[in-house]
Amino acid sequence: MAQGTAGRTGRRGRMAARKAQQSLSAPYTLRRIGLVSLIDDEAIAIIERNADRILDEIGMDFRGDPETLELFRKHGARVDGERVRFDPGWCREKIKTAPQVFTQHARNPARSVQIGGDAQVYAPSFGPPFVHDMEKGRRYATLEDFHNITKLHYSLGPVNHSGGVVVEPVDVDVPLRHLKMAHAHLTLSDKPFMGAVTAPERARDTIDMCRIAMGREFVDQNCVLYSVVNTNAPLVMDETMLWALKEYAQAGQCTVVSPFVLGGAMSPVSVAATLAQVLAEVMASVALIQLIRPGAPAAFGTFFSPISLKTGAPTFGTPEGTQFQMCAKTLADRLGLPFHSVGGLTASKVPDAQAGYESQAQLMGATMAGVNFIIHATGCLEGLLTTGYEKIVMDADRVSAMQRFTQGVDFSEAAQAMEAFFEVEPGGHFLGAQHTQDNYETAFWMGDMSDNGTYEQWAAEGGLWQQDRASARVKQLLGEYEPPAMDAGVREALDDFVARRSREIMGGHT
Amino acid sequence: MAQGTAGRTGRRGRMAARKAQQSLSAPYTLRRIGLVSLIDDEAIAIIERNADRILDEIGMDFRGDPETLELFRKHGARVDGERVRFDPGWCREKIKTAPQVFTQHARNPARSVQIGGDAQVYAPSFGPPFVHDMEKGRRYATLEDFHNITKLHYSLGPVNHSGGVVVEPVDVDVPLRHLKMAHAHLTLSDKPFMGAVTAPERARDTIDMCRIAMGREFVDQNCVLYSVVNTNAPLVMDETMLWALKEYAQAGQCTVVSPFVLGGAMSPVSVAATLAQVLAEVMASVALIQLIRPGAPAAFGTFFSPISLKTGAPTFGTPEGTQFQMCAKTLADRLGLPFHSVGGLTASKVPDAQAGYESQAQLMGATMAGVNFIIHATGCLEGLLTTGYEKIVMDADRVSAMQRFTQGVDFSEAAQAMEAFFEVEPGGHFLGAQHTQDNYETAFWMGDMSDNGTYEQWAAEGGLWQQDRASARVKQLLGEYEPPAMDAGVREALDDFVARRSREIMGGHT
Secondary structure: OOOOOOOOOOOOHHHHHHHHHOOOOOOEEOOOOOOOOOOOOOHHHHHHHHHHHHHHHHEEEOOHHHHHHHHHHOOEEEEOOHHHHHHHHOOHHOOOOOOOOOOEOOHHHOOOOEEEEOEEEEEEEEEEEEEOOOOEHHHHHHHEHHHHHHHHHHHOOOOOOOOOOOOOOOOHHHHHHHHHHHHHHHOOOOOOOOOOOOOHHHHHHHHHHHHHHHHHHHHHOOOOOOEOOOOOOOOOEEEHHHHHHHHHOOOOOOOEEEEEEEEOOOOOOOHHHHHHHHHHHHHHHHHHHHHHHOOOEEEEEEEEEOOOOOOOOEEEOHHHHHHHHHHHHHHHHHOOEEHHHHHHOOOOOOOHHHHHHHHHHHHHHHHHHHEEEEEEEEEHHHOOOOEHHHHHHHHHHHHHHHHHHHHOOOOOOHHHHHHHHHHHHOEEEEEOOOOHHHHOOOOOOOOOOOOOHHHHHHHHHHOOOHHHHHHHHHHHHHHHHHOOOOOOHHHHHHHHHHHHHHHHHHHOOO | OOHHHHOOOOOOOHHHHHHHHOOOOOOOOOOOOOOOOOOOOHHHHHHHHHHHHHHHHEEEEEOOOOOHHHHHOOOEEEEEEEEOOOOOOHHHHHHHOOOOOOEOOOOOOOEEEEEEEEOEEEEEEOOOEEEEEEEEEEEOOOOHHHHHHHHHHHHHHOOOOOOOOOOOOOOOHHHHHHHHHHHHHHHHOOOOEOOOOOHHHHHHHHHHHHHHHHHHHHHHOEEOOOEEEEEOOOOOOOOHHHHHHHHHHHHHOOEEOOOEEOOOOOOOHHHHHHHHHHHHHHHHHHHHHHHHOOOEEEEEEOEEEOOOOOOOOOHHHHHHHHHHHHHHHHHHHHOOEEEEEEOOOOOOOOOOHHHHHHHHHHHHHHHHOOEEEEEEEEEEHHOOOEEEHHHHHHHHHHHHHHHOOOOOOOHHHHOOOOOHHHHOOOOOOOOHHHHHHOOOOOOOOOOOOOOOOOHHHHOOHHHHHHHHHHHHHHHHHHHHHHOOOOOOHHHHHHHHHHHHHHHHHHHOOO
């Protein structure tokens, strides 16, 4: 697997942390194979024209923030109440200041990730209120679950990111959750993570905590947070998301604009129409980011789930989901924006074959589409209502397979192994050949979670289904977990910050 | 989904059968999207040169048939004992008479399939001695299982083919199995099927049974059987396979040459080296088919499973498996041969998440590679040692999703649905929009086997895992099964043939 470009050098403390991590997995994958697109030039022109027309003739609502409306007006958009309309080409022009590729820095520089270009970053599920495991079943998630899941993702090499709301810690008061979550990501892991978007002061707190962990000056000059704001499809950005977007943009942190679309309900019942709608929403929103702070990092995000037109329920791992993703990636490339989208989703309630089929379909589609930031790559059950402990380790194994796949085929002289054919006669075998002996340890991808042995051996070992082997693996990883190194002073300052802010918030002082 | 070109018109009885089947699924899929290849021109040149060198300097063994050796010699190959060596380019020249595209005729013309070009045919697993279901677990398969599985595949629309040895009916004497299997395919289904390759007289019997069902003249002039011969990698074709190949080639029936390769044991431990070996074996073998009967239909097949270099066990759903397939498809295109390869494989012993992940990876890889004939698309467990009843219906659902995926995105004016945006305000919903009402029934692919509903509803319905829902579906399909129409005289003649040949074989007269 490609070793990503190392993160830029930072403070002395971060140098020490890097030294302590000699045998890291690659922080992200640089793909060496082409993309799969499903949209040709003619169709691109159609979708772009439709998006322009939607923005020009219908427009998009930006709610609850007169400052945003004034900013749009000042730069030439047509504002009517909270509805903003845009001349064709206006958004595209504004977006040009957004970087095509940037680095999201982790507190451990060896974990920093490239966003955009040929990079692919695989990240955890975001948002579920429930957790599931094979022992205790489905239940509301707690802070302990949040900690466990963050530890798991830290331990799993193929997972490049610590994520954001990996589960909702429902035993923590809502106004304090963002503090507890950022604290967990910063102390239990040293992988990059995502910022809170539920209120502007929560975004500020998260940025302040990064300043403590990574240095104020560094944070002011670099992207250390990657945060997703969802438009309220169709064609609305509500005030909560808008304020979070402003907060991160002003701080120069990355905002992903990801229209959350249940196709057929929140968009017309077709891939082509949804593409135009999503393109319109992303263009207007990323243009706003660039008005707020030209050059602030941003990304084109999508979450598209076709609803079952029998029951109204969202569906996952579908052909349209992957088709949509592959087309949207092309549209993002045309805007020069990194592309963020989903992998690993399933509607299944449990880690069964449905979960396997659907998650693999979604993950493989995202990988082949060339999605730069693959969110929900691990742990999803029940269409993001539940994170599964077992599912996390099962998915991570498949992420690893996908990462290997994107490295393409080695056609070097060594890989051609012509000498092996002369060594082994027709009808012979290659197990003892020199080439095999020299290469067998790394020649083929090997998963951790698949049972490939004989039936007899499998039966003798208890005849375990994958979810039961995964249970054991979860326990093993949590048992072996050791937190990454952190400077004692930094740790104390983070603890103090959380304590002080908690007092202020619960006392009513935000 | 694309309706394939209808089969050519046939005899009166087959006309009647066609009339009885007004609402068939499409007999196969014509893909409307591009292929994914992972091999560039430079690498193609390397692999082709290496294959030529293997055939020239090492050669391939064709065992147990002096007639074949004489045929090779006569046409200019270099024969030394049973080893045959070929000048570079010789095989490629001989292969030119093989058709790029042909039709395999089913006894029901509406079920005939195109092999090659843009067509993709999804077919059952081949060869397992065991069956598995959730009630009775894993056990040796019987003729009753063979019948049940043939009925299931007949009932499942996405499955285009009845297959061959869908399981080994171990309660039938080995010398009679081919008769019972061909009889089942011809009477319980009207989809196309595969011929026996275990002995030349068994191939002849299968051809004779097709003559009874479809007319002697028709069978002599058309391809009605599609049979797979495996080389004995590396670089051997044994006498059983060789004789079957000769029998089918002489009769103008299709032979797929599919080197069976456990990578690292039966080929060097790399994709690049295995590609050269497989290309060499296929070129020499297909050249032989064309020497036997120029113009006889043939296909380039692959079965590549990287072995676990820890345990020696075959692995499935791996990145290298898909990479290999995508490259081999390009090599087949260069030879102008239809490409046959695997989908749906898993090493899992049970229909669990491992089975789902691995089967989906293998199936999606095969689909995106553009494999023309996707064998093992349904039912595989335990790396082809077991066929799972539940797995068949679970896999068939995913086959259906893949077939939809290959139809690409509809960018028509109707699909763009611009009027819906003007009908629905920002922040509204599209459920009641005219476009939604007009299109919701067919807009998105909907599977049969995924549970997409709420947790509460799922729990109220028993909290069934997918394998349990699949059990119910299997029972339902077998309960509702009705055999396709067959002329009473044809049926009697088939029964008589099987009875007579059984007596002859068991009496020692073959």
